[in-house]
Amino acid sequence: MSSELRRVIGFWGGTALIVGITIGSGIFRKPASLAGDVHHAGLILGLWIGFGVVSLCGALALAELSSMMPETGGVYVYLRAAYGDAAAFTFGWINLLVTSPASAGALAVFFAELLLGNCGIAPKDAPWLLPGIAAATIVILSFVNAAGATLGSAVQGLFTMIKVAALLAIAALAFVGKGSFGHFGGGSLEGAKLGAGAASVIWAYDGWVAVSMIAGEVRAPEQLLKRIIVAGMLTIVVLYVGANVAYFYAMPLDSMEAGDVPQRTVAAVVGGWGGTAVSFCIMASVFGALNGNVLARPRVSFAMAQHRLTFGFLGKSHPRWGTPLAAIAIQSAVAILLVLTLRNPEKPRELFDALTTYFVVVEWFALLFAVGTVFVLRRKRPDAERPFRTPGYPWVPLLFIVGTVAGLGAIVAGELKTGNWTPVIGLGIAMLGFPVYAIWRRVSPGPPPGGASRA
Secondary structure, eight states: OBSOOOOOBOHHHHHHHHHHHHSSSHHHHHHHHHHHHHOBHHHHHHHHHHHHHHHHHHHHHHHHHHHHOOOTTTHHHHHHHHHOHHHHHHHHHHIIIIIHHHHHHHHHHHHHHHHHHHTTOOGGGSTTHHHHHHHHHHHHHHHHHHTOHHHHHHHHHHHHHHHHHHHHHHHHHHHHSSOOGGGGGOBOSTTOOHHHHHHHHHHHHTTTTHHHHTGGGBSSHHHHHHHHHHHHHHHHHHHHHHHHHHHHHHSOHHHHTTSOHHHHHHHHHHOHHHHHHHHHHHHHHHHHHHHHHHHHTHHHHHHHHHTTSSOGGGGOBOTTTOSOHHHHHHHHHHHHHHHHHSOOSSOTHHHHHHHHHHHHHHHHHHHHHHHHHHHHHHHHOTTSOOSSOOTTTTHHHHHHHHHHHHHHHHHHHHHHHTTOOHHHHHHHHHHTHHHHHHHHHHHSSSOOTTSSOOO
16 A cells, blocks of 8 residues: 555635535534524624634634645644644544544434435434434445545535535525514523534534645645635635525524424425425535545544554555545544444434534634644744745634634533533543553654654
């Protein structure tokens, strides 16, 4: 097997990847949750706009880092350069055991729920069918992406077009129907669960970081990566805010709490067949987001193996397909294990919500340090070539850090009030990466290429 990946992804493929991974389940499923948790239309829109700005700030910082170090692994590479091997290993540990399988598992479960719903089957009536479909979907996409990044990104492009077209159609039809701008003044701030609301919105925005993980497979990365990240994030923010404006115009908050907001928005205008068509488009959206996760996230383990920070076989690419086959297989196996072991036959929807909250807290905690590497590397490597420099530095990355700390604080506080310690447990597992790294250093075959670290 080779230790090199092929640069086959261009601007449109990369943009489709960031848009496709980010726009998955959140914008379709979370509006109902937000209506029930936050109870105020203006505040809900504020959350979508606020965290859209925060995410864009993080993406702009990431664009500088990816233009400076266009290597496979993304955040892992930046953490290693700024903080050393221990921090990079811990991020890889988090990626392998927490965030990647949790994200893939949650998306696969939601896809299976939608498929069963469209077939008129209640998950409770077939307790093994839901996890079985989810696991089979993960296996299929693993084979697709193992067969080559060109095929994987082509699949991503197709499903990205479907989900973007669906969002645009929903927004357009909402304003054709009998809606009202008076719905925007509805709701009350009393009893608003800001932590739960923040978790819903952050989950919907997560995914923009994944494009940095495939930097080693992007053609002309010094020029294209910054364009991919900025264009992708601007597209996402516009689509999210536009969709929510359409939702609120179409129906009041109380009606949104009933669920199936996109489907009912379209069905009110064109009839039941339109709601069914939207439901299948949502399935395509979730399928595309899952495909993007299977495509991008195994590249972190691949990069770690290149630096001898994990098992060497994870750093080998398939001689024919040029993909990190072992890394894809292991990530998918852990995701399937989560789906099969954490299922709740009595309350199948709880698995999705638990996994998304668990994922958000750990993933964005790591992103705080990732964006912070912009400050560290500006001091440590002031003369390094930076084809793209973060505009508004230092205020833009600082805004991301402040906004993310506020959001995560609200999420953890809200979950602890309900007795849910899952986010804290997830952070504890993340911190275990440091002692595990110390053990790995004792038993590993030798120092990573280029010395003990890049710090």
